[in-house]
Amino acid sequence: MSSRRKVVRMATDNRTRSPRSRPARQWPSMADVATMAGVSSQTVSRVANNRQNVDSATREKVLSAMQALGYRPNTAARALVTGRFGALGVVSFDVGAHGNARTLAAIADAAREADFSVNFMGVRAQTEAAVRHAFQHLMLQSVDGIVLVESQMLDTPSLRLPPAMPVVVADGDTGHDHPHVDFDQAHGSHSVVSHLLGLGHRTVWHLAGPVDSFAARRRAEAWRRTLTDAGAPVPPLVYGDWSARSGYRAGLDLARRPEVTAVFAANDQMAMGLMRALHEAGRSVPGDVSVAGFDDVAEAAYLPTPLTTVHQDFEVVGKHCVALLLDQIEGRTDGPLRRAVEPVLVIRSSTASPRPGTSA
Amino acid sequence: MSSRRKVVRMATDNRTRSPRSRPARQWPSMADVATMAGVSSQTVSRVANNRQNVDSATREKVLSAMQALGYRPNTAARALVTGRFGALGVVSFDVGAHGNARTLAAIADAAREADFSVNFMGVRAQTEAAVRHAFQHLMLQSVDGIVLVESQMLDTPSLRLPPAMPVVVADGDTGHDHPHVDFDQAHGSHSVVSHLLGLGHRTVWHLAGPVDSFAARRRAEAWRRTLTDAGAPVPPLVYGDWSARSGYRAGLDLARRPEVTAVFAANDQMAMGLMRALHEAGRSVPGDVSVAGFDDVAEAAYLPTPLTTVHQDFEVVGKHCVALLLDQIEGRTDGPLRRAVEPVLVIRSSTASPRPGTSA
DNA sequence: GGTCGGTATGTTTACGTCAACATATTGAAG
DNA sequence: CTTCAATATGTTGACGTAAACATACCGACC
Missing domain, CATH: 1.10.260.40 (lambda repressor-like DNA-binding domains)
Structure with missing residues (x-):
């Protein structure tokens, strides 16, 4: 008798009920x-x-x-009323990469100082869909502004950003009307190539980063221009993917060419792999080949041959990004729209004049 | 006459008015x-x-x-009602450090897959105040749970965490009742030291990370235990601060001691600095001294002497952190409370048997 | 000693969403 | 044809906060 009753009830309930549990x-x-x-x-x-x-x-x-x-203000309620969240969004590619990690850290530091938190969305694939998804999540009005650490190029020419959302682009495309912050890659490249040419090298080879990277492309362009302006021949471009592994692979090739006396790698990791390949091939650095990098990672000074490279001050980039974003958020329109950070050439032991006998 | 009038007005307004601009x-x-x-x-x-x-x-x-x-749901209003934010908090120290960056990236990836965003708060100083501030900001009910990438020890024994806030501790203290995720540092250390002892070294020196790092401490403890268990003498502990620079400094000292035939550095960067110092001092690696690291950074395989080190899979750590957090957020209580990730010893060229004549 | 300007506080309302409840509509079983 | 359950939709209220408006009080000035 009781078994019948049990079956009767219960059906109305999970009909319209949300799967979530109550706040409680x-x-x-x-x-x-x-x-x-x-x-x-x-x-x-x-x-x-x-x-x-x-x-x-x-x-x-x-x-x-x-x-x-133990009262704490409720951010959601406050945000609902004020329309402000006390949060900045950061959309970035691979944070495992040195530069992106440093940039993120710097942005986070600067944001914290302004009493903002940072809502981070990592994007793995460089597809439009992935980036769009990241933006959508942040755009749900849960941040006051977004820093797009673009670094890699996308297949789409332009992302559709909501007009009311302040955006700053770091390290990326400049063909849009958002304020942006960049290292002056051209300046950095130029100083490296000039340095090597000044040492007497007939020309400088370039181990570039991936084609879909804005920074890599700019470094390569400035390398080419500097050579051209100096009347030096422009050797074929060699591509890597930022990794030490790719630098090593490229290095095996370059080591076989006696005419290579100076190589400018687009980042330090590739420079390391490159040096390893040269070493294996019996070509000394900087005796036979001068090598320069870009980034000035912490260990660059402590390699067997301390690396000549370009130092980038990420702290400054982070500060600029946040400052430009706050300008927009707080409605200031008199600030600058573009900030460039000057990288600095750091000359160590991996670059030197070519041996008198070499190819020149 | 008009000048008087001007002064009279205007005083009531900026009295109670907020400095913020309107939502608009x-x-x-x-x-x-x-x-x-x-x-x-x-x-x-x-x-x-x-x-x-x-x-x-x-x-x-x-x-x-x-x-x-172009409708988008308003997160704040939704959160106000549901009490859920679709966001996880990550509190971490220096993201410039390789391990922390990788961990953050992995957590972000895993979170994104679960459709959560990540609210990142970097903590610079290891003071209680700094961490408390970071937590406070996140605890303002704007995240559903927090991953504390503790890594560094604090002066305070325990942080006051709100009871209703799910927390997972990664890479940190285990003397609390929050679920935690860690690499099995002891296992990693043990495998390195055993490897070196197995090669015939009389003992293994250890270049430890900073005293205030949980990971460093555990690696050092396991190093000591492995030596003791094997009946090997325990040399004095040498401390670094994770940087290549500190490894170099320590290396200058160690290079002077002929009895040093094997050194286990607590991370790869220090191992690099160490190798540079040894190289400068004319001691070859691994001919005179074997060197091993910890982390397996991307370039470890491409150093002049490819580095024997311990590989850590950060992706897995990130996945575990998010999984444990979601367990709490969604009220599942049957999941595990601790997850250990096994690091793997990667043997490359920087370790070898000692020369017959040496000090043993 | 009353008007006035200023300060400290209280009251009301709206923000956008979702849960709970209420109502209308449909179809099937008796 | 009635009764009942299921489905589709509408109505109301509450979440916690801060702006806007309202009130009470105090001292100063003429």
């Missing part, structure tokens, strides 16, 4: 604090927002009530 | 979509949340209205 969280609200302190919730709000028109005695009462209850 | 943002809301589609906003809500009890014709109408207006 019991954070104290302003109302709780207000009750405890014997004031209105608006006064609590004033104290929470540090307004000046609150009597100091009242303020004390409220503060101690907050303390006692 | 005009995103369409569910109500707008509802009006356009000719349904109630609740029906729009149902469509937005992909509920099943909506007529397909109605659903189409709503969807096209959303499309036309």
